[in-house]
Amino acid sequence: MSIVGMGGLGKTTLAKSVYNDPRVKRSFDIFAWVIISQEYTILEILKRISSEVSTTSSRDTIIDLAHAISEKLKKGKYLIVLDDVWRENVWDQLQKVFPDVDNGSRVIITTRFLNVAKIADPTVQPHELRLLNEKESWELFLLKVFPRQDIETCCPVYLVDFAHQLIQRCRGLPLALVVLGGLMSTKPKSQDAWQKVVESMKWQFVEGGEKCLKILALSYNDLPYYLKSCFLYFGCFREDMAIPIKTLIRWWSAEGFLPTKNGNTTEEIGLGCLEELAQRCLIQLTGRKYDGSAKYCRIHDLLRDMCISEAKENRYLEIYKNDTVDCAAVPNAARRLIIFNEFETLTYSNSKLRGLFYYGGMHNPLTFKALNGQLSGFKLLRVLNLNLYMREFPSEIKSLIHLRYLRLLADNMKEVPSCIGHLHNLQTFIVGGGELVNISDSLWTIESLKHVELFMISLVNPPNMPNIVLKNLQTLKGLRAGSWIRYMLQNFTNLRKLNIKEVNNDHANALYVSLQKLGRLASLTIQGNGIPSDNVMTAFSNQHCLKKVYLDGKLNCKQLPYNDVFPQQLVKLVLCLSQLEQDPMATLEKLPCLKYLKLGAGSYTGKQMICSATGFPQLLFLEVKGCDELEKWKIEKKAMLCLKSLELISCRKLKVIPEGLKNVSLELLLMKNMPEELKSRIEENTGEDWYKIQHVPNISFKYYD
Structure with a gap:
């Protein structure tokens, strides 16, 4: 079943409403939603499907994954959505994975291209989405401008004519109506304010598949200066990626984009920026948690295209593809370099670089050699996000004294050496994967540290340095329990998130004493065999900010x-x-x-x-x-x-x-x-x-x- 229409017409929205409908949920046994996008590999798609339908395969090869998925799908009635298919050969490569056992199973495809739909099934007429009519456009626009108000009465009479002029410019395209409605929701409900927007849209409407680009640009240009910088950062992520909000806010903070507000934490200010971008319908807040707060955010691919175009024009970022930089006319001058694919050599120099992002994934550690000898040239780097596996800590990082955010993936990396202490401005330090044995004591002397996270088989045990205070430290995750709990933990008085591994009864008294002094602790995770629950829970009574507790291990009660x-x-x-x-x-x-x-x-x-x-x-x-x-x-x-x-x-x-x-x-x-x-x-x-x-x-x- 294919849903076809131009970008911004609502294909994904329609597919989601079907996919999440309770009657549909009751009618199928197995579900999977997979985003295809322009750049894809069949192996990556199969991995995503495998994850969605909970299959296991002995090897991550196309043949093995396809067989495992097919066998799983034969066991029930399945509904699979392939969202945003761009190329005709996607279905040819995938159709054997979906067995037809005549039980009512369905595959839904969303695509901008009619030929893609016809290749998938030439015998069935695709569902082609139309533009909205005038009445539908009016209702959608007002829903965004006056949320939670009666459509019939919400628009003041003196604004009706302006509203109709704005709606006509959108020509029935839902994304344009939503974005423009989001913009007008931030404007005063006055004739002068609305007239200014109408006058700024006197340009002729652009026909074709990108009808709303000028409306998107209008909404971007209306942003406050600091929000423009925040919005353009969405170009640093892959197309259709679920963007972790926590990571995004830390990058913004490292770059110095967030305004200062008395009494508000960096996280609260960052969330406020995201809420404003969401209100303007430039992004979507997704992955809602049990309490309604968002964990991820997304950006529509048309908005992302506009974002990248604007970013390149302003030399905000460059995208590195296949040993060439996809950039504007002025080379090597952008502030951020984005690398989405594995590479062997990197010929690039830019002394003004502020951010370097590599999304390569689980590749051969030797690919890091492509950066050897070049990192030290990026003297002004503030954000370094290397999603590649390396066997040793890159010593060149010690020269990046302005670095504030550092994330690495380790592959048998045993040690973080003393040169880490040269990064006097470091705020966030994250190491994932591998088996880390030692982190130099010098890390704990960096007074600017806010977040230390170790996602790995960590054997790290901090030193006994009772004079270390780290007043800015807010997050401490993945450390092994030890005597540092007695000598250091109680000094981290601003700590908000704490995760300790391998706790046992020997740490009972130290935990009791230290936890009582962490008055701002909001989240606590303790893992171990023989958790001293009496001591830990007694210490709870002094906690007035603690909202999340995770106890993983046998309790001594x-x-x-x-x-x-x-x-x-x-x-x-x-x-x-x-x-x-x-x-x-x-x-x-x-x-x-x-x-x-x-x-x-x-x-x-x-x-x-x-x-x-x-x-x-x-x-x-x-x-x-x-x-x-x-x-x-x-x-x-x-x-x-x-x-x-x-x-x-x-x-x-x-x-x-x-x-x-x-x-x-x-x-x-x-x-x-x-x-x-x-x-x-x-x-x-x-x-x-x-x-x-x-x-x-x-x-x-x-x-x-």
């Missing part, structure tokens, strides 16, 4: 302490491998602010759980996984009244869902690897327990391979 030991403002709690013998719900249901609760594998070994009346007053998300002995679960009336999402995973003995679910306003019920008996009892219309969940719009029952 059989039941959770009374409710008043936990911080009352706790919003998110994850317990894994805790081996609790007493029902944890008796304590957890009394936490007044708890919105997210995950009981992971091995967290509870008992046979029964009870959620009492009025318990969990704000809980939105609940996951119960790997509670192997759980047989009975009771939910009393008025318990979990706000619950929206429930996931039950690998609870092998839970064969009956709770009666009380019929009173819970669930929007999603997901069950994975649950007993067949439970599945038969909740069969739609015929199962004896169907009445308990018939009100839930999105129900899914899955099995792992």
Whole structure:
């Protein structure tokens, strides 16, 4: 099934509305959404499909992945969306992966090109999207200008004529209407303000497939200076990429783009900038978390094209392709260099470079040789993001004294040497992959450090340096527990996120003393075998900012302490491998602010759980996984009244869902690897327990391979 139309017409929006419709979700067993885009490889596409449908393959080759995916899809009725297909041969290369077993499975393709749709299936007429008519355009425009207001009455009479003139310029193209509506939502609702915008659009409308480019440029030109710099940074990411908000804000901060506001953190200011760009409909905030906050953002490919065009014109960035720089007429003068593909040699010099981004991925570590001898030439570099694997720390980095953001991937990199201490302005230091054994003590002398994150098999144990304070440190992740907890941790008084590995009972007293002094801690993760829960949880009572806790490992107690030991403002709690013998719900249901609760594998070994009346007053998300002995679960009336999402995973003995679910306003019920008996009892219309969940719009029952 193909959806065809020009850029900005709403192909992806329509496909998403179908894909996410509750009736569709109930009609299929296996789902996958894969973005193809202009630059792709079949291997990468197959990896994405494999990830979406949860297959495993012995090797990451085209043949092995295709076979594994095909075998998985034969086991159920599947719905696959291939979004933004540009080339005719994509379907030829992929169609053998999708088996036709005559069970109603479907593949949906969105594309700008009619010939692509006809190649995929010449016997079926594609669904060609049309431009919006005048009435539809009027409604969409006003929805963006006056959100959450009545369409019939929201527009003042004195603005109606101006609104019609603006709408006519969009010629029915949804993206143009949305972006222009976003722009006008930021303007005063006065005749003068609207007339100025109308007069700025006296140009003739551009025909063809890029009808809204001038409207997009108009919205960009209207941005405040600092937001223009922030917006152009979206050109540093791959097309259609889900952009991590945390990373983006750290890059903005490293570049000095964010304005200063008294009383606001860098993260809060950055989120404010993103919200303003989203209000103007220049970006989308996606990947919403349980509390409604966004984790990722995206940019439409037409907006990205405009962004890159503007960035090149202003020498803001260059894109390196196949040993050539795709840049404007003035070479080697841009402030940022983006490299999307693997390369062997890099012939490039630019003493004004501020940012270097390499997205190569998991390639041969020798590819780093392409940068050898050149890094030291980028003296003004502030952001260095190298997504390639290297065997040793590049010593040239020591000369980049203006560097504020450094991210590396390690491949058998054992050590970060003392030269790291030369980076006196470093704010963010991230190392992923490999097995890091030692980080030089000099890292902990960099007073500007805000974020240290180690995503790897880390054996790093910081030194005992009691005089080190690091007042700016906010994030500390991936360090192994040791005596540094006693001598250093309590000095990091501005710490907001802490993640410690390999904790055991020997660290009990040190953790108790140090945690009590971290009054701004908002997120705490402790992993280990024998977590000293008594000491840790007692220290909680002094925490007034702590909202997220993750305890991964056996606790040295059989039941959770009374409710008043936990911080009352706790919003998110994850317990894994805790081996609790007493029902944890008796304590957890009394936490007044708890919105997210995950009981992971091995967290509870008992046979029964009870959620009492009025318990969990704000809980939105609940996951119960790997509670192997759980047989009975009771939910009393008025318990979990706000619950929206429930996931039950690998609870092998839970064969009956709770009666009380019929009173819970669930929007999603997901069950994975649950007993067949439970599945038969909740069969739609015929199962004896169907009445308990018939009100839930999105129900899914899955099995792992």
